[in-house]
Amino acid sequence: MAEITAPAYRVIPIIPALKPGAMEGKGPFVASEKINEAIGFPGQLVEDWHDKAIARFGELLQKYRSLRVYMDACVHCGACTDKCHYFIGSQDPKNMPVARQDLMRSVYRRYFTLPGKLFPKLVGARDLTREVLDEWYNYYNQCSECRRCSVFCPYGIDTAEVTMAAREILDSIGYGQKYSNEIIGKVHKIGNNLGLPGPALEDTLEGLEEDVKDATGIDVKFPIDVKGAEVLLITPSADFFAEPHIDSLIGYAKVFHATGTSWTLSSIASEAGNFGMFIGNYEQLRKIALRIREAALELGVKRIVVGECGHAWRVAYSFWNTLNGVGDGAGEVDKFAQMLQKQLDHRYKQPTHICEFTWDHIQQGNLRFNKSLNDKHVITFHDSCNVARGSRMGDLPGGQFEIPRNIIRSVANNFVEMREGTTHEQTFCCGGGGGLLTDDLIDIRVKGALPRMEALHQVQQEHGVNFMATICAICKAQFTKVLPIYGFDRKVVGGVHQLVSNAIILGDQ
Amino acid sequence: MSALIAILFYLATLLFVVGLLQRIRTYAATPAPLKIPTTPAPTTTSGVVLRMTREVVFFESLFKANLWIWSMGWLFHASMALVVLRHLRYFTDPVWGWVAAIQPFGMYAGLTMLAGLCGLWARRLIVERIRYISTPSDHLILLLLIGIAASGLTMKFVAHTDVIAVKNFFQGWMAFSFQPLPSDTVLVLHLLSVVALLVIFPISKLLHAPGVFFSPTRNQTDNPREQRHLSAWAAKLESEK
Known part of the structure; x- marks a missing residue:
């Protein structure tokens, strides 16, 4: 690969000129047959991908109000055009949020709206050709689902929702991305995204205890699979060995130690990350989140605390209550959620972010x-x-x-x-x-x-x-x-x- | 000609109302399985109502994004609202007091509406990024609205039409009785443009008007930890296991 260099800093706040085609290409590595099949997707691009993709698109339109409304509502006002970091850095117009959405919206118009069926050129509608499909794969893997564009859109159109839908369609026809799908396979098989097996994890934690003892002279513990602990810590697996992540893990352990909190990690849920969100697949999102429920029930913890991880916190905060019942306010007949919510201590927010935990104790002078x-x-x-x-x-x-x-x-x-x-x-x-x-x-x-x-x-x-x-x-x-x-x-x-x-x-x- | 326009208005109104209602029904019936408000978001329903009101009345998000689009877009929409209300005088008899009261403002609003539209079109033509994302229909819808505003203003300021007769026509139209329209090219152009607007409304990007109210990033309450949110199809996944 050619050497990667950084683009020059702009004179702020200049808006970059367009460089059409700047990021054209084949996109990231495509998931192999083995990777796809391990998580229930077709191994490779299916023969009738066109019809399957349109059918899946239609299903998603019925399942997600976000997608349904966002396909219709855009007026091409241009408010979002200069808001995406990938556009700013690459100047490729297809990295403008509206243009990224339009890759899908053009197909939506062609197959799902009357004007697009009658006058495709007039309304910018396109057939779903192989070129269009490849363009989806390339550009929907150049969106980090960060939602910055949704802040500025007068209708709140969230490109992340569109990207997730596109990736879901691509996965459903066997055209998934290697990185995400491989990681999802690992989390199911081994328990975390990095594929760190239980014994290795225990070794790592023991090593950390020794390191902290050497550095501070204090016995700070890194417990795992302790039944009856008060707190279950769910943290990204990078915290277990990557730099600088590990220093924060040490920080959490010291906070638990200093506040006298009994806590534990879990070997079956040794991962906060949930790449099911990235690929927009509800079943995967849910299945990955259910590991936390399983661990919480098995260990009988009262609180669930989440470590420093961005998308994991979004999934935990916004989606866990929906997906696995970690939260409050389930109806009385909702046995699935009640089972867990009865066990949790509702004097605290469930789940709690480690920053909320630490800040509470700072405020209490602990x-x-x-x-x-x-x-x-x-x-x-x-x-x-x-x-x-x-x-x-x-x-x-x-x-x-x-x-x-x-x-x-x-x-x-x-x-x-x-x-x-x-x-x-x-x-x-x-x-x-x-x-x-x-x-x-x-x-x-x-x-x-x-x-x-x-x-x-x-x-x-x-x-x-x-x-x-x-x-x-x-x-x-x-x-x-x-x-x-x-x-x-x-x-x-x-x-x-x-x-x-x-x-x-x-x-x- | 008068009868033809009357019939076209019936058809257009029917398409507009039925099309729009059907679209709104689809939006309302489609579940939102996950909590996705763009945060920071209000934590109460009244907070959401306030957020939506700011969004719809002041275009809050657009204001954060770009002052050119915001000022021109807001000027156009606010003016158009006044202009539409002003036109109620053709459909009410006697004219409601407040409709009579806003007549002078509505008149100038026609001018500011046109100014706003021209500002938006200029942006679409001049700014490279917006030109890139524009489809022919984006230009045509602007042109249609400009046509409506310009023809209306022409009748007000240049070549007056017989507004008494126009009112008679619409009073009759509402009672399903055909009354003659003044044979005035500008008027016919004005009315046919409105017919076109009504027809395309439920099948075009003009759906942003009802759409914004159904946008989950704007209309959801930020309370996922306090309330379990479960859509019907997601709940089914639970009962299966």
Whole structure:
């Protein structure tokens, strides 16, 4: 592969000119027969893919109001055209949210609307040809489902919903993406996305206990499969061994230790991530989420806490109650959800984000910090897209922005914000979300990181920022990879609980 | 000619009402299996009503996105609302008090409506990104609306038509009795354009009007942890196991 270089920073806020065809191509590696069949999809592109795809499209239109309304409602106003990080970085017009939607909308109009059947050219309707199908595969794998465009759309059209539907159709005809589908296979077979088997996980956790003991002299435990623990921690499997993820895992363990919380991990649910969302497949989404239910019931825990993972938190916060019953407010006849909800302690939010957990204890005065231990860092915070636009923390709208920042300010002295319009609800995706965190997509990942890198560069120049905290495993992995390409040190990115871990006072020190 | 226009209006109105109702029924009947409000989102129903009101009345999201589209789009829509209300005088007798009261504003709204439309079209033609995403129908719908506004304004400011006769025509139309229309080319053009607009409304992007109310990212309450949300087809997956 040719060497990947970073695009030049723009003079902000210039809107890039179009470069049609800039990101044309075959897209990421296509899933093999084995990978597809392991999770119940056709092994390879089926012969009658055209009819099957249109039929599946029709089914989805009946199952999802979002898709139904979003196919009709767009007026091509152009509000979203300059909002996607992949468009900004690649300048390919098909990466403009509306144009990405139109890849599908043109087919919708042709097969499902009267004007498109009668006057296709007039309304921009197209037959679903092999070229169109390949275009779907290429460009719907250049969307990270970050929902930034949906913030600006006057009808709330969410390209993520369209991308998910497109990927679902592609999977249903055997044209799925290798990376996501392979990972989904692993989570079913082994219990986590990284394919880390139970014994290896136990070894890793024991090693961590020794490391923390060496560093602090304190016996901080990393328990797994402990029946009767109060808290079940569901965290992305990258936390178990990837850098800098592992430092946040140590941070969670120290918080549990310092607050005297009995907690456990689970070997059957050693993964918070749920790639079922990325491929828009409800059955997979549900099946992966059911592992958490199973673990919670088996271990008899009272609380479920979720570690630093963006899309996992969206799935946990927004979807778990629907999918696996982790939540509150199930009807009395709803036996499926009641079974679990009766077991959970509803004095707390179910599920709880680790940041909510830590912040609650900070507010109650249960945690002590030596903030000066973070003085080597000038810190900024990167809002992860799924947390920012697909979830909440705390009781008030926007708690997902305030709580992580409150924690950072409680454990460190130097915090600055990046430029307005690049944070909070308007945050830019890291460039690697939505099932794109794979080396075969490195070109678009680097390009998609451009707006975030620009904002980071600015605070680095103006305030000497040398640490970008975030609460997402994918963000951490993506930035570790692309920061050096933009001339930053890879260690600039880290977790919020990494900072907590640095500053927390354990024992009687 | 008058009879033809009357008949066309009946057909167009029928298509508009039936088509729109059917579309709305489809939207309402299609389940939203997952909670997907774009957050931060209101946590209560009254909060959602407020969010939707801001969206529909002030185009809040569009305001965040782009001031050119927002100002021109808002000017056009607000003006059109006034213009449509002003036209109620042709369908009410005696004319309702508030309809009479807004007549002068409605008149100028015709001008601002045209200005807004031209601003939107200019953007579609000038800005490379918007030109790229525009289909012929996008241009034609703008042209149609511009035609309606321009022909209406012509009758108001340039070549007056016999509005008493026009009112008679529509009063008769509502009672299923054909009354003569003034034989006035601009008027016929104006009315036929409106007929075209009514016909395409339920089968085109003009569906954004009912659509916005059904958009899950805007109309859902942010309370997934507090309330279990389960669609009928998703619930079936549970009973199977």
